[in-house]
Structures are given as C-alpha cells and as structure tokens.
Amino acid sequence: MATSASASTSSPFPFPTRRPPDDTLFYAVYPLPLPTALPPPDLHAALRSLHLSLSSHLAPFLASHLFHRDAFALTIPPPDHTAATSPCALCASPPVPHLHGALRFGDSLADEWLGVSLLFELTRAFPGLAARAWDSDGEFLLIEAAFALPRWLDPDTAPNRVFIFRGELHILPPSLFPATPSLDAALAAVHDDAVDTRAPDAVQAAIQRRIAGLPEKASENLHTARVIVPVPVAKVLKEEPCLIARAVEGFYDRDIDTMKHAARMEKFLKGPGGEGVEMVRTSVRMTRAMYAQLVQQNFQAPRGYPMPRREEGPEKWMEAELGMKIACGFEMMYQERRREGEEGKGSTWEVYRKSLEATGCFNGLLPGSKEYKRVMEDAMQYYKSSSLFSRTREILSAPVRRIDEILAMPYSAEEFEGSGLPPSDDDSWLYNGEDELAAELCARQQEMEEYETAKQYRKSQRKNVSGSSSSQSNEFNLGEITESMQEFVRKMSSFEGAEVPANRKDMESVDLDVNQFFKAMESVLGRSKDEPGNEAGFDGKSSSSDIDLEDDSDYGSDFGEESGEKGMDNAFMESYSDALNKELSMTTIEKSFARAPHPDTSNEGPSGAADTDGEMTPVDVDLNLVESFLNSYSSQQGLPGPASNLLGLMGVKVPPDGKKP
Known part of the structure; x- marks a missing residue:
C-alpha cells in the first residue's frame, strides 16, 4: 500500500x-x-x-x-x-x-x-x-x-x-x-x-x-425574541425567516457608507408611493450569537424612525430598539447588495482586481490618475463580460431578488394583528456566561491534568523497570552509561533535534556512521589511529576505544589525486610523527585523560617511536565518558542537572553518592 x-x-x-x-x-x-x-x-x-x-x-x-x-x-x-x-x-x-x-x-x-x-x-x-x-x-x-x-x-x-x-x-x-x-x-x-x-x-x-x-442539541443555541418592526420587514421575516442572518450581518458589519442607507430607510420604512408604513409586533428566531450582536451594540435610531417613548415601559422600548436594529440591518444589507450586484464589485471582483495588481497592470500608475482610471474601466468591462461576473451577480442579488419578490406580493399590517406571539426567551444566558466559561476552563484543566498524570505514569513505569533491573544486581553497572550513550549517538534524529528513545531495547537500525563519530571524538581527545604504537591497542579485546576505526581512505585518495602529493616520503612522515609525539609528551594534555592499559610489547623490536609510545598509550573513551558523567552527577549534590537529566532520559538510574561530606 x-x-x-x-x-x-x-x-x-x-x-x-x-x-x-x-x-x-x-x-x-x-x-x-x-x-x-x-x-x-x-x-x-x-x-x-x-x-x-x-x-x-x-x-x-x-x-x-x-x-x-x-x-x-x-x-x-x-x-x-x-x-x-x-x-x-x-x-x-x-x-x-x-x-x-x-x-x-x-x-x-x-x-x-x-x-x-x-x-x-x-x-x-x-x-x-x-x-x-x-x-x-x-x-x-x-x-x-x-x-x-x-x-x-x-x-x-x-x-x-x-x-x-x-x-x-x-x-x-x-x-x-x-x-x-x-x-x-x-x-x-x-x-x-x-x-x-x-x-x-x-x-x-x-x-x-x-x-x-x-445535531439534535443545536436548537439550544437558538433564541426567540419579540420585536416591533416596519411591516415590510415583518413580511420578509414571515416568508423567509433565514434572512434574519443577512440582516444581522448587515448591521454588525456596518460602516460609514452603509449607514447612509440606514439614515434614509428608502426600502423598508416607506411604502411604494413614498408614504410611511405601519409598525407591527412580531416574533423573530435567531441564534444566540445574533441576539448578542444586536443587543450589545449601542445604535442611535435614524432620524424619522418611529420609536416609542421610554415612558411607555422598558419592555416595549427594548422590543422597538431590537426591531429598529433589525430593520436598519435589512436596509443596509439590501442597498449594499443591490449596489454590488449592479457594479459587479463583489468578492470575486476583489480577487480579480488583486490579480491584475500582482501581474503589474497598474505599475507606475498613480491611483486616481486618468490613466489609472482608464485601465480600471477596461478591466471592469472585461470582468462584466465574463461568466465569473454573472455568477457573482446572481449570488449577490439572491437576497435582493427574493426580497423584491416578497414585497411585490400584497400584504398589510392586519396579517400580524391578533396572532398569538410566543413570549421572548430568557436572555440571562447573555449575562451569566461566567459559569459556562468556568465549566469549559475546568474541562480543559482536567484534560491537561489527565495528560500530565498519564505522562507521569509512563515516567514512573520506566523508573520501575530501571529500578527492578538495578535491584537484581548488587552493584551499579557502569557499562549502562556507555551502552546508553552509544545507542543515543546511533539514533538518527530529525532536524527538530535529538530524541532519546523511550525503550532502548527497541532501537531502530543504525543510520549514523558511528565509526566516523568516534574517530572525530578520539581526534579531539588526542588520539589518532595512525600514531605509531597505537596498533598494539587494537590487538586484544578492550573497551570501545579499541574499535577498529576506518580512516578516510577515499578522502585521502581523492585529495592525493587532486594535489599530486600521493607519493609523499613515508620516512618524512614517520619523523614528523615522532617529533610531534615527543612535543606532546612534554605537555599536560595527556594527563587529563584516563588511558587503557598498555599491552605487552616485549616481543617487539626496539625503535625510537616505541619508546615514545610507551607513554602515549591509547585513551580509554568509555572510562573517560563514565568518569565525566559521574563527576558531573556528583557535583549536582542531589539536585537536578544536565547529567541526571540526560541519564534519566536514557533510562540509567545512578545510585546516590556514597561519599560523606
């Protein structure tokens, strides 16, 4: 697959x-x-x-x-x-x-x-x-x-x-x-x-x-409210209740230009002959988010909009104010959609215009200039002749066309008189959201706690496995440190960083060239495989410092072919190596590392290099690694630190320091 x-x-x-x-x-x-x-x-x-x-x-x-x-x-x-x-x-x-x-x-x-x-x-x-x-x-x-x-x-x-x-x-x-x-x-x-x-x-x-x-519980997110609106608005909501979403959107997303339409109210506050219309009470169903967007915004009624006096009661005032916002939203939405449909300046036009700008059609032209307007008019004519414009115009004019169809039918205020309206729903949820927010935060907190609990459980399980393995042996196995470190460096990590495997027994196959890694490490520690006398350290079984490391023969061959130095005098190199070893023997660098025991070389013939190599025995990488880890762990004095963190991640549990202060 x-x-x-x-x-x-x-x-x-x-x-x-x-x-x-x-x-x-x-x-x-x-x-x-x-x-x-x-x-x-x-x-x-x-x-x-x-x-x-x-x-x-x-x-x-x-x-x-x-x-x-x-x-x-x-x-x-x-x-x-x-x-x-x-x-x-x-x-x-x-x-x-x-x-x-x-x-x-x-x-x-x-x-x-x-x-x-x-x-x-x-x-x-x-x-x-x-x-x-x-x-x-x-x-x-x-x-x-x-x-x-x-x-x-x-x-x-x-x-x-x-x-x-x-x-x-x-x-x-x-x-x-x-x-x-x-x-x-x-x-x-x-x-x-x-x-x-x-x-x-x-x-x-x-x-x-x-x-x-x-979706059964979705009805709990709805809110029903009584409102006082112009009769054309009531007729539209009666025929198409879903258009309340467009009205609230028009009100909530209003700007200075669309508010000019609300100031005139030419569509929903005037009759066909320009006369005023009656106000009726009706019931509107909307989502809770719509209701909150209407109620929580202060909006002054346009001049000429019939509003009751506050002395008539707070309930009637709230119904009229909510209805006024809905009516203004319908007016702004209707007029703006009609204008965009006529001019073709919908969302697809904006995408088309930005694509023209990206291709450099207006490069060097000052917005508002004569040439800029000419190019813009040509682009608009091409857009209007395309099928993209016709589809956009149809979508934009859909609510406009439907509203015109509804208002073209005969209607009157008598349709809404005497009809039993359901009472407005309780809107205490709008002001008592703290409990819901607290419940949501508690649920998230519980989710995080469960995640941390599971994480700690897995961590304790790893510790128990490590503790049981260490309890089976009476003494701490120092070899675990070197084994864990070797497995760690063999693990192929991504660009996001190195990760310690959760189970060292389930390690993936080796992807890292470990020979090159140890070669670089030993070169830093002062040991080179090509040093005379070091060959003795590879004869018997020893620690990882005795691994037969491959030198960069390919690299040497390539370099020799390119530089023409393949036939360099070997005697000169041996003399140079002897001089370098003798110089290093007079420094303190070699004393800072623990070295492997020097094998018996009595059967070897005498040479000037052998005498020097008697002192320059191979560096024991494993021993130095363990010693450095233990010294670092001991210096932490039982507190968290890099050594304990790294060893813990690799599943190695170090016993407490037995030294007394």
Whole structure:
C-alpha cells in the first residue's frame, strides 16, 4: 500500500495566494470506492444522485435549523472539473469525484462544530462515504485532540492523512505512508477494511466530547425574541425567516457608507408611493450569537424612525430598539447588495482586481490618475463580460431578488394583528456566561491534568523497570552509561533535534556512521589511529576505544589525486610523527585523560617511536565518558542537572553518592 503513495501534497486551503477566511469551515465528501472509471457524463449523474440522497437525509434538520451566517450545504463541482487536472477551485481537492461546501460561521463557533457533526452523521448513515473538514487553522480536529495525538503527527505530516469515515476519525499512520500520500491512495487505504486507520480511542473521545448531542442539541443555541418592526420587514421575516442572518450581518458589519442607507430607510420604512408604513409586533428566531450582536451594540435610531417613548415601559422600548436594529440591518444589507450586484464589485471582483495588481497592470500608475482610471474601466468591462461576473451577480442579488419578490406580493399590517406571539426567551444566558466559561476552563484543566498524570505514569513505569533491573544486581553497572550513550549517538534524529528513545531495547537500525563519530571524538581527545604504537591497542579485546576505526581512505585518495602529493616520503612522515609525539609528551594534555592499559610489547623490536609510545598509550573513551558523567552527577549534590537529566532520559538510574561530606 505504501508503495502507491505519492509524495505530492495538496494544500488544504482553496486560496493558493491568500489566507482563507478565519470564519469559514471547508469540507468535502468522497464516494468510496472512487468512481474514477466512469465517463464524465455518467460520473456527473452519479454525483447528482449522491447529492440528492445526502440532501434528503439532512433535509428534516436543515429545514428547521437557523445558522448564524451560511447554512450547511453540499454542491457538485462543475462538470468540467472531472476532466480537469488542476485542483478544485473551492476545496483545492485533486480532480477526484467529490462534493464540497463552505460554511461561514462568523462569531458562532457552535455552527462550525455543528457542521462537523453533520459530516460525522453523513458518513455514519452512508458507510461508503468519507469526508474531510478544515478551516484557516488547517486540520482543526487534530487541535481539539492535541493531548491525545501521536508525536509524529504535526501540521507538516497531516496533509491527506485525516478523514471522517463511518462516523469515526481516521488517521493514516507513517508506517502505511512514510511520505505524504496522494488523496486517491489515502482514500483507498481508508476504505480498505484490511488496513487499520482508525484513530486511537483517546482521539475519538476528544472529538466526540465536542460534538456530543449534535445535531439534535443545536436548537439550544437558538433564541426567540419579540420585536416591533416596519411591516415590510415583518413580511420578509414571515416568508423567509433565514434572512434574519443577512440582516444581522448587515448591521454588525456596518460602516460609514452603509449607514447612509440606514439614515434614509428608502426600502423598508416607506411604502411604494413614498408614504410611511405601519409598525407591527412580531416574533423573530435567531441564534444566540445574533441576539448578542444586536443587543450589545449601542445604535442611535435614524432620524424619522418611529420609536416609542421610554415612558411607555422598558419592555416595549427594548422590543422597538431590537426591531429598529433589525430593520436598519435589512436596509443596509439590501442597498449594499443591490449596489454590488449592479457594479459587479463583489468578492470575486476583489480577487480579480488583486490579480491584475500582482501581474503589474497598474505599475507606475498613480491611483486616481486618468490613466489609472482608464485601465480600471477596461478591466471592469472585461470582468462584466465574463461568466465569473454573472455568477457573482446572481449570488449577490439572491437576497435582493427574493426580497423584491416578497414585497411585490400584497400584504398589510392586519396579517400580524391578533396572532398569538410566543413570549421572548430568557436572555440571562447573555449575562451569566461566567459559569459556562468556568465549566469549559475546568474541562480543559482536567484534560491537561489527565495528560500530565498519564505522562507521569509512563515516567514512573520506566523508573520501575530501571529500578527492578538495578535491584537484581548488587552493584551499579557502569557499562549502562556507555551502552546508553552509544545507542543515543546511533539514533538518527530529525532536524527538530535529538530524541532519546523511550525503550532502548527497541532501537531502530543504525543510520549514523558511528565509526566516523568516534574517530572525530578520539581526534579531539588526542588520539589518532595512525600514531605509531597505537596498533598494539587494537590487538586484544578492550573497551570501545579499541574499535577498529576506518580512516578516510577515499578522502585521502581523492585529495592525493587532486594535489599530486600521493607519493609523499613515508620516512618524512614517520619523523614528523615522532617529533610531534615527543612535543606532546612534554605537555599536560595527556594527563587529563584516563588511558587503557598498555599491552605487552616485549616481543617487539626496539625503535625510537616505541619508546615514545610507551607513554602515549591509547585513551580509554568509555572510562573517560563514565568518569565525566559521574563527576558531573556528583557535583549536582542531589539536585537536578544536565547529567541526571540526560541519564534519566536514557533510562540509567545512578545510585546516590556514597561519599560523606
């Protein structure tokens, strides 16, 4: 399976040149096995059938629920995407059969997790369906389960490894795909029952805690309030209750330009002939986030807007003030959407304009100048003639067109008189959020404590194993230090730093050239294999200092060929080595290292170099290593320090210092 993996990666973000919106959930669903063998017409028909089945399954919930910004919806990619080779424009998915969507949740994080719960529900109801979900933070599901994730999983290794399948989270391990898998290979692995890709139980529990009770409990996030609004606003809300989201968005995101529309109120406060309209009381259902955005902002009613006197009671004043904000939001949203639809200055126009700037169309032109305006007008004309503009205009004008259709129907204030309105919901939750915040903080604190407890338990288990092994022998084995250090330097680490293996018995194969490492170490300690007399130290069995180290013969050959010094006089080198050894013997450097016992050389012939080498016996690297560790450990006087930390990480437990002060 791993051999089919591709090293190519696909960015989870649909915007290659700009950061995706911070308030949008992106998702994609894939039918498994992928119907890639179907011709494009049949494939598109299969996707339409799947889209109908999924929409029908979610219809009972979506028909009654109100989202803060956008509703959860799945769309079919354009037919030409099936035969395309570039990633999908919305979800950046490679050209594999899928449905996708984007849910703007604004300030309501509950909607983001509601969308996630719907993906879990769909994959549970349709076993042959896999899904992905991400936002501007990337794989945010992994962030939620951060304390339960394996150490290898990070933002660099996560692409094309995290999926929702059969109502559970699946993570493709590196043992299956050492490199980043291609999307089709990853989906094939998820669909293969013989391959275990299910995420650990701790990860599943962390995600399920966040979506527990959803989508059934989503109604608890809604709030119903009585309001006094102009009758056109009441008519629109009666026919299309979901448009309250657009009205609140228009009010909350207002600026100086849009507030000019609210000051005139030409659409919702004036009749067809310019006459005033009646005010009616109605009931509005919205999300709690919408209600908070309306109530918690001070906003002066426009001049001419009919507001009751405060003497009429606080309840009526609050209903009128809340209705005024909704009416102004409708006016600002309607007028701004209509203007953008007429001028074509929607979000896609901004993307198109920035692409022109990036390609240098306006280089050297002063904004506002005659030439700048001419180039801008030409670009606008080209944009309006493109299909991109027509699609954008249709989207922007959708609420405008629907509002015009509703207000074109006959209506009057009598429709809203005498109808029994439900009372406003209690909004104490808006002011008593401390308890909810404290509960959330306690849950997070408990999660961190459980993580630390498990971490300490694993640490104590390692100590117990180390203690039991040391108790079986009456004396401390100094060889553990050298063995642990050798295994440590053999461990191949990543660019993020060296890591000590948790279990030294399960070490990976050697990837480090240990011979070159010890050669460099011994050269620093003052020993060279090529020194005369040192050959005797390699005859018998000794410590690691007696390892037969290979010299850089290849390097020497290359260097000799390049420099032309391959035929250097050997006698000169021997004389030079004798002189160097004699010079070093008069210094104190050799006395700072412990040396291995000098083997018997009585059978060797006399030589000037042998006399000198009698004093320059090989350095015992293991003995010096152990001695340095013990001296450092002893100097800590029982306190934490580098020696005890490093030895502890390698699983070596040093007994207390037996020396008395």
